[in-house]
Amino acid sequence: MATYLLVHGAWHTGRELEPVAAVIQAAGHKTFTSTINGNRPGDPKTIGLTEAIQSIVDYLVENNLNDVVLVGHSYGGMILTGVADRRPDRIRRLVYWNAFVPNNGESVYDMLPPQYIALFDAIAAERGDGSVMLPFPIWREAFINDADLDTAKRAYELLNPHPLKTLTDKILLTTNTGERKLAKSYINCTEDISLPHCYPWHPCLSQKLGWFRLVQVSGSHELCFSDPARLAQAIMVAGRD
Amino acid sequence: MATYLLVHGAWHTGRELEPVAAVIQAAGHKTFTSTINGNRPGDPKTIGLTEAIQSIVDYLVENNLNDVVLVGHSYGGMILTGVADRRPDRIRRLVYWNAFVPNNGESVYDMLPPQYIALFDAIAAERGDGSVMLPFPIWREAFINDADLDTAKRAYELLNPHPLKTLTDKILLTTNTGERKLAKSYINCTEDISLPHCYPWHPCLSQKLGWFRLVQVSGSHELCFSDPARLAQAIMVAGRD
């Protein structure tokens, strides 16, 4: 039985992944969820990528987690990549779930199509506290397209403003993930159009992992809300040896 | 509960979509099917795209349909786009189902790979009445590849010659669908190779919608024959708010 640490994406906290973790735990694994610095209630929204990564490194150390299957969603791929660069000794396998795969010197912004950059810049300018939110219509159509409207609304109410700097900061790595000897998996939800399919999560970003295991599952970017059990099964297939 | 109007593709009539409409109706929605001008028995095969579009605009008005979820299949995407440009006030959402998405000035021919244009031109030249038919071997292999031979044959017998001019006429739009504020969905049948997958319905054509909801379902271009209930479910997921 393995140890899983689930790392959420932008606008989320670890709490939204608890229903997923519960299914993995029921199958006999140890599971952990944590909230990245910048997404916890009361966190300043001026947090940058380095502090965000450090908070998950600290979580690993404080909880003395070893041999961890580290799972990252979306923006969580930045965190995974940074943690793997700083503490590869604690990791059994990296599981990217529709997640960004940065090479050294890349930011989330470097992997986003221009329509998102224009949108986020405009929203952040209006908010003025360093944070960005996702407009509901885009959430409903492009992020949680597989759920009904009620589920989409309830999930949207759980979101929190995200520190923009973590999306614009360029990551510093000693080694790109593609060159690391670590075991790697990529979970691709086949209806995830949060990145448009002419520039998709898989294979555009997944291929930066080098050799990796592919797991595909039907669902949107927010399968954690629309079908947490199905997502948990995919994570266990991706995370096993 | 919503109001659905299903608009067929080339060589079809509204009648072939009735088994699909029946499932949507049984779920509590109002459903309508109509046959586009040019595809009704006895229609002259010299009909062009403008008259084809107008016939569905007329259907909306004559039946006093408002707040309609307008669903279009294949060539029906041309009609959807034209109707949305003329009467956006009557539409709740556009649902393209493996359908063409033209921008202003584009024809179906502009979105077809060269092998189809050569084929259709040759067939139309031989027929000489302005119409084109689809040869059975292509129907069987590239249009209804998920059905058995009997289903493929029975469905083929329901097809009617299609007015070629509706495929070569360029659409006139005041606004491209991608710039419209209307809600939009795209249903992609994942085994649909009526357009080859190196130049596919989704994402090549779907991306012209701008922000849209993606629904994917297993099946060929002719899921209306091979599994009408599965298609109806996909339409309801695509059509809901």
Next chain:
Amino acid sequence: MATYLLVHGAWHTGRELEPVAAVIQAAGHKTFTSTINGNRPGDPKTIGLTEAIQSIVDYLVENNLNDVVLVGHSYGGMILTGVADRRPDRIRRLVYWNAFVPNNGESVYDMLPPQYIALFDAIAAERGDGSVMLPFPIWREAFINDADLDTAKRAYELLNPHPLKTLTDKILLTTNTGERKLAKSYINCTEDISLPHCYPWHPCLSQKLGWFRLVQVSGSHELCFSDPARLAQAIMVAGRD
């Protein structure tokens, strides 16, 4: 009821396809499996592509097989293509299952991404008997990603060293398969990343068939081990008229 001949891929023999053949046979079809020259126990590993193709031509003739649905996996696509060029009179339909589709003058090496060529050349240089093997980590992650570790290990033990010359020899054809009048199908396992998805089996290689029937099924490159019954169903959908 039809006659199926299943042709295996590199490192395999006909024996590994017997569980698949058994399901097809139980559905009422005649089924045959054969092992390509170069993959039989004791075969010299200096065998080239011409002898490999000839061995399946001989099998057809010796067993007096006619009207055959010829199914080829991976490297088996080279064999299918060669057999169809030499004895099209004996074939009812070609079914490529995540298989190479060579045009005249092409080798497997011409269709492989550079990382495989570097890998195979290095392994063959070390072995020194003309054969190449697949390292277990690549087998586990990129070939049989949908199975558990035990299945992956048990299947790996069944593999045999493959004659490299069959992968580097260029095929000689009188007619490319895309120009042949033969019925053709392509089965694409959607999680098959043995070829990376930025240069995938389908549609990159499948499109060389010209008009063909697409069948897709969830699974890795080695669905014959991870779910032989599901593969058999896909083969029967691909192989029917």
